[in-house]
Amino acid sequence: MTLAPRVVLVHRNTEYHELLARHGTRGQAAFFLAGRGRALDEVEQRHRQAEAALTEVAAAVPLDWRRAKVERGDLDRFLFTPQDLVAVVGQDGLVANVAKYLTGQPVIGIDAEPGRNPGVLVRHRPGDTAELLRLAAAPGAGGALEERTMVEAVADDTQRLLALNEIYLGQRGHQTARYRLAPPGTAGEAQASSGVLVGTGTGATGWCRSAWLERRSTLALPAPAAPELAWFVREAWPSPVTGTTLVEGSCAAGEELALTVESDHLVAFGDGVESDALQLTWGQTVRLRVAGERLRMLV
Structure with missing residues (x-):
């Protein structure tokens, strides 16, 4: 019996996550930023955008496929398998962070914040995920792999x-x-x-x-x-x-x-x-x- 493909979603905590981890509550984080002439609104907006992108990418994984999710800080403890398909949802730097843990698995770079990232390595949009996964899972179906x-x-x-x-x-x-x-x-x-x-x-x-x-x-x-x-x-x-x-x-x-x-x-x-x-x-x-x-x- 052939196992269904496994998609590994790689992401990183947002600045909003980091503020909550440091200050405990949203109110305390807002108070901290307000004291420095800044507002939490922009950080929250970017957080929602990143979360929405991750949710859209996860929803595009076929229901009969296996899936896993790993945050950047846990990459050194995560076990990738040779058959994995890796979807990196975030910034260009996140692709670099995961690269050294891979052994030839296809990587799909998905831009969680179009317009903020150069898009050198995260070239795709969340809405393209379903088609990209299909191409990655079927070599020769039209997808091209660029080796760096x-x-x-x-x-x-x-x-x-x-x-x-x-x-x-x-x-x-x-x-x-x-x-x-x-x-x-x-x-x-x-x-x-x-x-x-x-x-x-x-x-x-x-x-x-x-x-x-x-x-x-x-x-x-x-x-x-x-x-x-x-x-x-x-x-x-x-x-x-x-x-x-x-x-x-x-x-x-x-x-x-x-x-x-x-x-x-x-x-x-x-x-x-x-x-x-x-x-x-x-x-x-x-x-x-x-x-x-x-x-x-x-x-």
């Missing part, structure tokens, strides 16, 4: 981190980080900086693009599906023992960017999630490269 490159960091003690947008390496508090950076084909350079960003083509629309624009770089940023990474050193500081000549570049598939720690403690985290970080100590080396895993987005 991911980046991995592997430390010499086997710690491993996977990300869709970018990986940041540096001090947790963004103070000066000291390390030796060795891009492909170079002898390397000792550096002191605000950290290193290593991003994919998807990340080239976010934090890496910010670094690229700020320095007016001429480096060609990779496309989302290209098996290539771009890297940037943030605010490298010259001194008698640290240099600033190796501050940006790219890594093709099969190449690695190596970083050897020369501080007491550095971290590496992906896609802005600082709570899930590699812990690196003096003398350790971490290698960054194109990951074998890819995110498969239904377009």
